Amino acid sequence: MEKKSYVVEKLDHDVYVIDEYSMNYMYIVVGSQRCLVIDTGTGTGDYKHVVDQITDGKPYDVVCTHCHVDHCGGIGQFDKIYIHPDDIAPIVVDNGRSGTISVANRRRYSARGFAVNPEGSLPFTLDSFQEIDTSRIEFVGIREGYTFDLGNRCLSVYEMPGHSLGCICLLDEDNRILFAGDNVSKILILPLNLPHKERVQMWLAGAEKILAMQNRYDVIYAGHLCPAPMKLFCDQVTLARKILSGEITQTPAQADEFK
Numbered sequence: 001m002e003k004k005s006y007v008v009e010k011l012d013h014d015v016y017v018i019d020e021y022s023m024n025y026m027y028i029v030v031g032s033q034r035c036l037v038i039d040t041g042t043g044t045g046d047y048k049h050v051v052d053q054i055t056d057g058k059p060y061d062v063v064c065t066h067c068h069v070d071h072c073g074g075i076g077q078f079d080k081i082y083i084h085p086d087d088i089a090p091i092v093v094d095n096g097r098s099g100t101i102s103v104a105n106r107r108r109y110s111a112r113g114f115a116v117n118p119e120g121s122l123p124f125t126l127d128s129f130q131e132i133d134t135s136r137i138e139f140v141g142i143r144e145g146y147t148f149d150l151g152n153r154c155l156s157v158y159e160m161p162g163h164s165l166g167c168i169c170l171l172d173e174d175n176r177i178l179f180a181g182d183n184v185s186k187i188l189i190l191p192l193n194l195p196h197k198e199r200v201q202m203w204l205a206g207a208e209k210i211l212a213m214q215n216r217y218d219v220i221y222a223g224h225l226c227p228a229p230m231k232l233f234c235d236q237v238t239l240a241r242k243i244l245s246g247e248i249t250q251t252p253a254q255a256d257e258f259k
Contacts, residue, residue, distance in 0.1 A: 003123040006050050013175040016054050017226050020044060021113040021122060024070045025226050027179060028054050029172065031150020035060035038170065038179050039223065040074030040081075042110050043101070043132075044124045048077040061148060065181025066164040067091050069105040071223060076101075076132035082148075084159065084166030085141035096134035103129045142168070155179070160210060162190050162203025169210060171217060178210070178217040184228045188236050189255050196250055197243065204240040211237055 007019040014030040020041040027038040028051060035055040040062065041047055051060065062078045064071050067087035075081050075091075083091075093099035107126045114122065146157040148170075155170045160183045170179040182189070183206070190199040211233070222228040242248040 001118070001120045004117065004121050005123065006045060006047070008050060008054070011221075011226075013172075013177065015175075015177065015221070017221065018047075018050060020070075022116045023110070023113050024223055025221070027221055028060075029150065029153070029155065029179075030055065030058070031153050033151025034058060034149070036148050036150060036155055036170075037062040037078075039064055039071040039181070040078070042070050042106055043074035043076060043129070044106075044110055044113065044122075046077070047074045063142070063148070063170070065169070065179070065183075065223065066167040067100050068164065068182070069100050069102075069109045071181065073101050073106045073109070075134075075137060076130075078137070080138040080140060082140045082142050082146075084143065084157075084168050086161070087164055087166030088139050088141065090164075092134040092139070096132040099134070101132055101134075103131055144168075158206075158210060160203070160206030162192070162199060162206060163188070165192065167206075171213070173216050176216065176218040178220045180210075180220050180222040180228060180233075182223045183207070183210070184220055184222045184233045184236070185224050186232075187255060196252055200240050200243050200250070204237065204244065207233070207237050207240065 009017050011017055016028040018026045024041055026041050029036045035058050037051050037060055061082055063082040067090045072091055091099045091101055106129045142157050144157055144159040148155045153172055153174050155172050158169045160167050160169050163182045167183055169183055190203055192199050220228040243250050
């Protein structure tokens with residue numbers, strides 16, 4: 001059986017979406033002078049080769065929207081990673097051997113690829129993963145207001161904690177695109193070690209800020225939805241408001257490894 005490769009699709013405004021075997025999406029934004037790689041996936045294949053082909057010799061930066069394995073699992077292929085400071089520590093535990101990008105976590109997450117793809121079609125096995133030595137990677141902490149200047153377009157960072165402490169969105173205002181990471185998702189998971197309403201309150205504070213900027217973007221590209229419907233985002237904001245007002249009673253549930 002022929003092995004699958006990453007599925008690459010060019011979207012409008014020189015944006016490429018890369019589908020990692022129906023597990024998650026990564027994005028590459030091409031500017032006139034530089035490019036921006038948004039998230040690195042789980043590290044199941046030679047993602048750097050895909051990046052190098054798309055960027056075609058232009059310099060590029062790599063930014064991760066947050067610290068979870070399906071967004072940072074491929075950072076070992078790059079020398080410098082931009083990420084919110086609050087999300088560095090969960091990655092670099094024991095130089096990466098025990099953090100979010102550990103071999104065990106990458107195997108666990110990538111197992112879902114075998115559940116949704118024909119047997120034998122994927123170019124990796126659960127034994128393919130090697131430890132990532134995070135001590136050789138330069139982590140650059142970025143906060144709200146940081147801007148990636150690609151020449152003819154800029155992407156600005158907005159903080160939106162809730163899914164992780166350091167979750168961010170990136171706004172390409174000139175092209176009216178919001179890159180949302182997992183801040184908008186089919187299943188919005190808020191796994192922080194906080195009282196349940198505090199988790200919702202934290203996410204809602206960022207969501208209200210992003211929603212108030214709705215006149216500055218037309219499309220949302222997210223980590224597991226491309227595009228993510230604006231109605232979904234609005235419905236989740238409404239749901240969070242009703243949880244906090246007591247109109248809706250919440251019940252904690254298990255989702256993957258998160259509760």
